[in-house]
Amino acid sequence: MLGLPFFRRGRSPHAFDRDDRFAILTASIHRLPAGFGSSDAWLLAQRLAPENATAASAAHDDPTERPPVTGKTRVIVCAQPADCSRLAAEIAWFAPALAIARLPDWETLPYDSLSPHQDLVSERLSALYRLQGRKLDVLLVAASTAAHRLAPPSWLASRTFQFSQGMKLDEAALKAQLTLAGYEHVEQVLRPGEYTVRGGLIDLFPMGSPLPYRLDLFDDELDSLRTFDPDTQRSLYPVKAVKLLPGREFPLDEAARSAFRGRWRERFDGDPSRVALYRDIGNGVTASGIEYYLPLFFDETATLFDYLPEDAEIILHGDVQGQLQAFRADARQRFDFIGHDAERPALTPDELFLSPEQFFVRSQAFAR
Incomplete structure (x- = not known):
């Protein structure tokens, strides 16, 4: 009313x-x-x-x-x-x-x-x-x-992907895709936004997921997907598909970093090379x-x-x-x-x- x-x-x-x-x-x-x-x-x-x-x-x-x-x-x-x-x-x-x-x-x-x-x-x-x-x-x-x-x-829609059991998957392309999405390569996956590759196994903790996933590759085919416990690293139960959201709320690929620097120079006066945050973005580092x-x-x-x-x-x-x-x-x-x-x-x-x-x-x- x-x-x-x-x-x-x-x-x-x-x-x-x-x-x-x-x-x-x-x-x-x-x-x-x-x-x-x-x-x-x-x-x-x-x-x-x-x-x-x-x-x-x-x-x-x-x-x-x-x-x-x-x-x-x-x-x-x-x-x-x-x-x-x-x-x-x-x-x-x-x-x-x-x-x-x-x-x-x-x-x-x-x-x-x-x-x-x-x-x-x-x-x-x-x-x-x-x-x-x-x-x-x-x-x-x-x-x-x-x-x-x-x-x-x-x-957000353009940076969201899905992997499903049985699909063809190139390991090098997947690593590049994860890096582009803002995921961090680590020794052991413990928190959202991390992944690691060990032979034909890929451990991945997608953003927005309550549990990480273990992707098992057979040659170039995704043979199985399972959740696992990040504390014990033990597999839990199988799933049919995994949704991959971006690792951050902003892009950090080369094109995005270049656009950021250009807009910074348009927006702020002074020498940007003296600003640590500006230099970090140029080097792909999130300050x-x-x-x-x-x-x-x-x-x-x-x-x-x-x-x-x-x-x-x-x-x-x-x-x-x-x-x-x-x-x-x-x-x-x-x-x-x-x-x-x-x-x-x-x-x-x-x-x-x-x-x-x-x-x-x-x-x-x-x-x-």
């Missing part, structure tokens, strides 16, 4: 302030206040779960491959990041048939010279891939995370905090809204408006403090994040 902005006594009804604009922008979007205990999760589960869903729908070894059952994607934007994890677990308990995922935060502050943990990047790429492919019933995301600009959906230069890897960045199916629905949980405004103020303050360092210049908040107004304008297309 559409709401009307609140007019203060003594003001002209045409004299809108920022709060009035937000009231209009959010009027048609479902809003759910933070509840007591698990009441909010129960209400969401009752609203989102289809009546004919059964517990059998939830029987799947890998929850990241659970098929959707509602035919429609709902995105729950939480004001508090902690509510994303809580709601994901509790909604899954109340409605186990739903295909649910989180889009986790990088867990870094704006303009940090730290990079997110590889497990977080893995979970993010998996969520975006499933979201783009209409393979989710529910996505949970923090408001500040939803404001980040992202790699274009077309890039810590490179994620806050993501727009320099692409002609255009995307946002979470570009990954949503046209019939998706957005639900706001808690004071999303206030959280977006606080995040914007923090990003601006940090940019003003550290953004003009000649040895590590920074992109503006507008280049990296959606403003609160932009977020709610884009949300209007998904208000149901």
Whole structure:
């Protein structure tokens, strides 16, 4: 139901302030206040779960491959990041048939010279891939995370591959493909984004996968695929196919590095050869905090809204408006403090994040 902005006594009804604009922008979007205990999760589960869903729908070894059952994607934007994890677990308990995922935060502050943990990047790429492919019933995301600009959906789709049992596979070509996708060659595979080759065996931990895989080659044919335990290195159970997502949220091939350097020279003044981060990218090294230069890897960045199916629905949980405004103020303050360092210049908040107004304008297309 559409709401009307609140007019203060003594003001002209045409004299809108920022709060009035937000009231209009959010009027048609479902809003759910933070509840007591698990009441909010129960209400969401009752609203989102289809009546004919059964517990059998939830029987799947890998929850990241659970098929959707509602035919429609709902995105729950939480004001508090902690509510994303809580709601994901509790909604899954109340409605186990739903295909649910989180889009986790990088867990870094704006303009940090730290990079997110590889497990977080893995979970993010998996969520975006499933979201783009209409393979989710529910996505949970923090408001500040939803404001980040992202790699274009077309890039993620073009860098995702699949291997299946019985296909022809050239070992040298596979190694080149893994390197191009951003995977790291290691002695022993332990975490997402790593691979190793030992004779005819290839151990591979795809991004977005809960377990690594062991590929057994017979000549140039993929003879078998099995999961294995990264701690014991023992094989677990066979699978028919393996999905390979990119190893990072940005490309690092020669063309991408060249484009990055070109855009850096256009964007920043001074001698770029004096900047360690610029030199690292030229050498194919991912410097810590490179994620806050993501727009320099692409002609255009995307946002979470570009990954949503046209019939998706957005639900706001808690004071999303206030959280977006606080995040914007923090990003601006940090940019003003550290953004003009000649040895590590920074992109503006507008280049990296959606403003609160932009977020709610884009949300209007998904208000149901």
